[in-house]
Ligand SMILES: NC(=O)C1=CN([C@@H]2O[C@H](COP(=O)(O)OP(=O)(O)OC[C@H]3O[C@@H](n4cnc5c(N)ncnc54)[C@H](OP(=O)(O)O)[C@@H]3O)[C@@H](O)[C@H]2O)C=CC1
């Protein structure tokens with residue numbers, strides 16, 4: 534049976550989700566993708582690229598899923614209250630991707646009748662690797678959203694308190710930062726940028742694949758690679774001295790705190 538999706542906010546994250554839904558049309562057919570979006574330029578691009586139908590804050594078409602995709606700095610409460618007026622809780626499941634914005638807070642405006650699922654997706658939606666964290670309200674069950682969520686990656690159903698943590702873990706940004714620094718390191722040491730990029734990308738994929746194949750933590754493989762008094766252990770010592778691990782850990786902790794603060798301060 535084909536589905537009908539309604540997105541409020543048609544920005545970067547929603548665009549990445551819609552791209553994935555279209556890509557998985559065989560496993561998750563959709564009749565309609567409606568998008569309610571302030572920016573005319575964004576809606577024009579979504580229509581041209583993905584055949585979405587533009588709607589207004591008065592629209593109330595039949596929808597299996599309404600996804601709230603505005604920012605925590607936008608009028609999230611106003612959007613949720615408007616959803617409650619327009620859609621039928623017996624028919625429609627509401628999904629929110631708003632960082633930091635809790636189920637309790639959403640229910641203050643939406644009411645408690647809707648099946649509501651708070652998720653944290655990421656933009657790795659079309660490569661089948663990205664993980665979404667998902668937390669259900671009292672009315673919702675996995676079956677309400679599982680097929681939809683699986684169109685844009687893997688799904689981890691977790692306690693709601695872990696949603697902010699997954700948000701601050703912030704896939705895939707840390708990896709992008711690492712690749713950026715690694716490629717620059719190669720260039721600094723004398724490699725042409727295209728060669729540094731090729732080695733960095735394949736090594737990241739290869740290293741990850743090998744860790745999965747061996748089912749071990751990196752320390753086991755580092756012990757094989759680092760010979761006594763050699764190159765690898767010298768590199769490890771330098772990374773330790775420069776606070777490499779602490780830098781990553783501090784960044785994740787700060788991002789978790791920022792997520793919670795954004796949600797707490799949101800309307
Ligand atoms: N980007 C990411 O990697 C991730 C984002 N998220 C969450 O997704 C949400 C969107 O983020 P992102 O896509 O990056 O942000 P964007 O700024 O790209 O998209 C938000 C869009 O919503 C529009 N908008 C604002 N208010 C309304 C409204 N009342 N009705 C309709 N449209 C509206 C904005 O228009 P205008 O700009 O004109 O105001 C903008 O086009 C956020 O809550 C974020 O926390 C979650 C996980 C990952």
Ligand SMILES: O=C(O)[C@@H]1CCC=N1
Pocket residue numbers: 632700
């Ligand atoms: O940067 C942001 O605020 C959003 C929230 C999580 C991912 N992107």
